[in-house]
């Protein structure tokens with residue numbers, strides 16, 4: 001976990017504000033303002049912050065979907081910011097993005113098979129036979145069976161569509177995945193399933209993640225280190241537990257204090273979901289939401305495990321009752 005995969009130095013993106021009769025430039029939005037950080041191979045770096053603080057712009061800059069105003073992005077010793085288009089195309093095989101709304105990357109007129117095959121065609125990977133085989137295998141990896149291959153995006157639930165979005169990102173066997181709010185649009189129980197899937201495939205495919213989200217509980221669950229953005233600046237970056245337990249920046253403190261904590265007078269019960277009983281000896285590592293038990297409570301009351309394809313993970317661990 002010590003080798004560097006990505007280094008970002010002095011990254012800036014200023015968008016012009018135009019207006020008036022002739023659309024003249026009237027000012028600029030400092031969407032990303034002098035941001036520097038690094039990402040080590042195999043780790044998950046979370047990026048959090050309120051809406052409009054520059055998280056998504058940072059993600060898009062790293063992929064060079066938009067051009068930086070200033071700064072340097074180096075991926076595996078290659079400078080992305082100064083690459084030619086053909087070099088960039090090659091590098092994009094190693095860096096993929098997962099979006100909040102999978103529709104952003106799933107063509108509604110294409111079958112799942114066509115959608116998953118497309119990145120392989122773009123990068124000239126495999127014969128037709130090999131590509132079809134890879135598509136079927138990848139559907140299994142993300143917990144969908146290969147008979148889904150002939151169906152279309154609208155025929156899937158939100159959670160299934162996000163699994164397809166993840167499968168598409170994985171097709172080229174990337175090294176880095178930039179996940180921009182990948183679970184924000186999903187129900188809490190489905191969020192846990194998708195997060196667990198992302199954790200499982202991280203080991204299997206030796207992936208490095210940049211995980212962008214506004215939900216602090218979700219980011220804590222998945223990240224090794226977390227960076228906090230505010231008004232385009234990265235104001236604090238630390239190991240996940242250190243940041244959550246001992247934040248140093250006043251803004252981070254304020255952000256964390258806004259996260260609801262369970263009422264200490266509530267009586268705690270352990271609940272069993274899908275065969276595993278959490279205990280101090282068997283801590284709830286598979287539970288994405290034990291930091292937000294008040295929300296989990298509703299799911300626990302209504303979720304019957306056999307109705308969900310949980311792949312051996314439980315979605316929640318404690319039920320609180322007065």
Ligand SMILES: Nc1ncnc2c1ncn2[C@@H]1O[C@H](COP(=O)(O)OP(=O)(O)OP(=O)(O)O)[C@@H](O)[C@H]1O
Pocket residue numbers: 015016029030031049050051052053054055056057058214
């Ligand atoms: N194409 C653009 N033109 C002008 N301003 C933009 C553009 N894209 C983003 N911005 C502005 O840059 C700032 C940062 O936007 P960004 O989408 O990165 O924020 P964010 O933290 O991802 O927010 P959210 O969580 O709501 O997605 C915002 O003020 C936004 O209005």
